[in-house]
Amino acid sequence: SAHCSAFGMSAAMIRNQPKIDGKVLAVSMDGKTGLISINKGKTDGVQRGFTFDIYDGAKYKGRARVEYVHDASCSAIMEIKAGAEKPGVGDNATTLL
Secondary structure, X not given: OHHHHHHOOHHHHHHOOOOOEEEEEEEEEEOOEEEEEEOOOXXXXXXXXXXXXXXXXXXXXXXXXXXEXXXXXXXXXXXXXXXXXXXOOOOEEEOOO
């Protein structure tokens, strides 16, 4: 039926995204929006739409949504930024905090 297909597979897949831990490779902050690169990609099971929480030790920096997936890395847009702390190269990134 039509209402079932409205949800598609993506919502279920995102809800059930596997635990993937990576590191921030690069950060490009432009005003409010920011694009970050993470060292996990297609070969690690990353898919477009996955979200990564970005943190450095106990310091939570925000959440990024994957837009582009490459074999060994991905690019994600910062959706939520926590406080004044900007994501930095070497920060931790995880799909399940």
